[in-house]
Ligand SMILES: Nc1nc2c(ncn2[C@@H]2O[C@H](COP(=O)(O)OP(=O)(O)OP(=O)(O)O)[C@@H](O)[C@H]2O)c(=O)[nH]1
């Protein structure tokens with residue numbers, strides 16, 4: 001069983017900073033990873049964002065199948081949630097996102113315009129770690145202004161970035177919930193690299209991945225590691241992978257650490273294909 005909890009001091013600080021900064025912004029950009037949309041919803045944000053218009057960015061769309069996103073599109077529409085499906089590395093959705101932001105803040109922009117003033121839209125960008133907040137900001141300003149990286153906890157302080165289109169964006173550090181009663185969510189966040197690997201037991205995480213594939217599609221897993229069938233015995237599966245890959249400490253012992261790393265990296269590098277972990281519960 002996995003027991004994941006990761007809430008370091010910088011996240012407490014970041015949430016406080018967000019509570020403070022939200023007073024001076026017009027709207028929120030809430031960045032979600034398309035592979036685990038539900039798990040990326042952080043209840044800790046609810047209170048912070050409750051009085052502001054929210055634009056959800058379903059990011060990393062390139063990592064899931066288009067048809068899997070359909071149920072989420074329906075869900076967001078049914079719940080009156082504004083959203084854009086995006087892949088921030090490409091930055092193709094720049095105009096769409098800026099237009100949506102202006103649409104969302106139409107009233108206040110018009111109010112200023114009536115007085116002969118130009119209002120720039122101020123948006124705070126929030127999300128759990130590693131969803132692509134800083135990458136999104138860079139794609140919108142077409143410059144590498146915010147630091148990015150494929151691990152959680154890259155952004156530490158707050159950073160304002162101004163776009164020529166009259167939009168100011170506040171980058172914030174990724175933050176998680178202080179505790180996860182629902183370890184299913186925590187597990188999904190660990191799968192997509194939103195929780196630091198140092199705080200997750202890699203052997204447990206790998207076993208959770210094997211269990212996941214046993215349900216999802218055992219054939220995919222077997223093909224990747226050239227297994228005849230997926231045994232019910234997880235330790236046996238780990239041994240078979242080590243044997244087939246030649247991960248040996250010495251003649252008589254498998255190098256299990258290399259097995260863990262291989263399975264987790266393969267998942268994160270889409271070596272099993274495009275996998276969506278969360279689907280909407282209430283439709
Ligand atoms: N495939 C794909 N990768 C993306 C996309 N957007 C961001 N990434 C990658 O996701 C990783 C995390 O991106 P960041 O922008 O640093 O994420 P962040 O949300 O700012 O992370 P923290 O600051 O740690 O909270 C990087 O390796 C990005 O290249 C996307 O749309 N598709």
Ligand SMILES: [Mg+2]
Pocket residue numbers: 133134135147148154155171172173174
């Ligand atoms: Mg960042």
